[in-house]
Amino acid sequence: MPIYEYECRDCSGEFERLVRCRDIEVTCPHCQSPQVNRLVSLTHYRHADHWMSNVQNGLKKSLEKDQIKAEMKKTALAGV
Numbered sequence: 259m260p261i262y263e264y265e266c267r268d269c270s271g272e273f274e275r276l277v278r279c280r281d282i283e284v285t286c287p288h289c290q291s292p293q294v295n296r297l298v299s300l301t302h303y304r305h306a307d308h309w310m311s312n313v314q315n316g317l318k319k320s321l322e323k324d325q326i327k328a329e330m331k332k333t334a335l336a337g338v
């Protein structure tokens with residue numbers, strides 16, 4: 259079950275809510291207003307960071323591969 263962070267549009271209060279069902283109505287615990295925005299939680303940021311570092315590692319690897327390929331081409335051309 260994901261925990262979402264919300265920000266109240268009426269009182270600007272922030273709170274976290276464990277969401278069991280996607281269509282659950284979330285109200286502000288401070289002023290009971292249903293006018294709330296869902297924020298991206300820290301957990302999601304951490305996942306995104308992890309994902310980004312994976313992508314960057316992947317890019318590095320493919321860059322290395324490209325460099326090796328380029329070197330091989332150079333050597334092949336120099337041989338001819």
Ligand SMILES: [Zn+2]
Nearest residue numbers: 266269286289
């Ligand atoms: Zn509120």
